[in-house]
Amino acid sequence: MIKFTADASLRPFNTFGLDAKADLLVEYTSEDDLSQIFHDARVAGKPFLHVGQGSNLLFTGDYHGVVLHSGIRGIRPTSQGEDVVLLECGAGESWDGICAWCVDHGFYGVENLSGIPGEVGAAAVQNIGAYGVEFKDVAVAISVYDVKADKHVIVSVEECQYGYRTSLFKQPDYKQRFIVTGALLGMARKAPFMLDYGNIKAALLERGFTLLQGADRKRGDRSMRGKPITLHAMRDAILSLRDSKLPDPKVLGNAGSFFKNPVIERSRYEELLAAHPDMPKYDVDETHVKVPAGWLIEHAGCRNRSVGDACVYPQQCLVIVNRGHASADEIVQLSRLIVETVNERYAIRLEPEVNFI
Numbered sequence: 001m002i003k004f005t006a007d008a009s010l011r012p013f014n015t016f017g018l019d020a021k022a023d024l025l026v027e028y029t030s031e032d033d034l035s036q037i038f039h040d041a042r043v044a045g046k047p048f049l050h051v052g053q054g055s056n057l058l059f060t061g062d063y064h065g066v067v068l069h070s071g072i073r074g075i076r077p078t079s080q081g082e083d084v085v086l087l088e089c090g091a092g093e094s095w096d097g098i099c100a101w102c103v104d105h106g107f108y109g110v111e112n113l114s115g116i117p118g119e120v121g122a123a124a125v126q127n128i129g130a131y132g133v134e135f136k137d138v139a140v141a142i143s144v145y146d147v148k149a150d151k152h153v154i155v156s157v158e159e160c161q162y163g164y165r166t167s168l169f170k171q172p173d174y175k176q177r178f179i180v181t182g183a184l185l186g187m188a189r190k191a192p193f194m195l196d197y198g199n200i201k202a203a204l205l206e207r208g209f210t211l212l213q214g215a216d217r218k219r220g221d222r223s224m225r226g227k228p229i230t231l232h233a234m235r236d237a238i239l240s241l242r243d244s245k246l247p248d249p250k251v252l253g254n255a256g257s258f259f260k261n262p263v264i265e266r267s268r269y270e271e272l273l274a275a276h277p278d279m280p281k282y283d284v285d286e287t288h289v290k291v292p293a294g295w296l297i298e299h300a301g302c303r304n305r306s307v308g309d310a311c312v313y314p315q316q317c318l319v320i321v322n323r324g325h326a327s328a329d330e331i332v333q334l335s336r337l338i339v340e341t342v343n344e345r346y347a348i349r350l351e352p353e354v355n356f357i
């Protein structure tokens with residue numbers, strides 16, 4: 001099924017809830033539709049933008065081109081090995097739907113990525129991540145439609161060039177060329193769980209689970225015993241951690257983290273640490289660390305900053321929310337104010353994670 005809508009509202013396709021328009025919106029439901037769409041005179045040669053739920057987009061104005069939305073559905077186990085199950089997922093499936101499905105079917109690997117808004121296609125482009133796990137950790141291959149060659153291609157995970165919230169699909173040469181139609185995921189049949197991030201351990205202990213896994217649990221001291229962690233327990237813990245910090249875009253328009261956590265030289269971090277002894281970090285490699293942008297924004301004094309209806313979300317300063325009727329302009333102005341304030345205080349330039357369109 002292919003549906004063309006001229007002069008379409010993009011409000012349903014961006015979680016900031018901004019009322020931008022597209023010259024043409026094309027919604028489709030199968031891989032085979034794409035060749036037909038790109039041969040259509042209304043689409044051929046025009047710039048295009050592929051959206052999912054728009055949970056990482058900021059429309060700074062109307063889009064003069066073609067906005068595409070995939071309704072390709074399906075979650076199919078294709079091969080079931082002793083340790084790994086391969087799962088084929090349509091690009092239009094909700095990402096959290098995949099996480100819930102895997103947890104229900106006893107497949108391990110995406111439980112820490114529970115609750116992230118958006119669809120599979122965007123997850124593959126953006127290399128979404130949370131609580132110590134990234135999309136790339138479970139991806140095996142991505143199926144794409146190559147607009148230029150008018151054919152379907154399989155891209156291996158190595159070829160995807162995944163990095164922190166980035167991939168081949170975001171590079172200028174491929175943005176207007178590859179459309180993700182599905183992802184092949186490799187799910188594990190058993191734990192270990194990834195517990196080393198944020199407050200996961202505390203959330204599990206509070207619920208009466210032991211942090212010991214596998215053989216360690218059997219050998220463990222009695223006092224360390226509790227209920228063994230299950231997939232459902234992990235998903236519930238992650239969902240409640242997210243709920244406590246991140247605003248629900250259905251209630252308060254937002255696009256999750258507005259900025260990336262900046263990666264800086266370790267030596268620079270140590271200088272900063274001398275002046276700000278409580279500055280947290282995540283280790284990246286021997287010479288680099290990642291500093292939480294939310295911490296920098298809060299400690300630079302931006303917690304209660306707003307421009308019109310665009311404001312910093314006080315429980316997690318990394319997020320900008322639309323309190324009601326914020327314009328794109330207000331959101332952009334607030335983001336600039338944050339970048340400048342953080343830069344003045346820490347000499348670190350934040351970069352948006354959100355894509356400005």
Ligand code: EPU
Pocket residue numbers: 129130131132197198245246255256257258259260261280292293294295296298314315316317318353
């Ligand atoms: N912090 C503050 N003030 C704040 C926010 C955070 O001091 O307003 C401190 C926290 O106390 C903590 C540290 O900063 O010490 C890190 O905060 P948190 O654990 O909340 O996570 P994050 O590093 O800010 C990243 C991802 C999130 C992901 C979480 C959990 C980025 C840009 N963001 O945030 O991803 O959910 O980790 O894993 O990497 C997203 O991409 O949209 C997103 C929400």
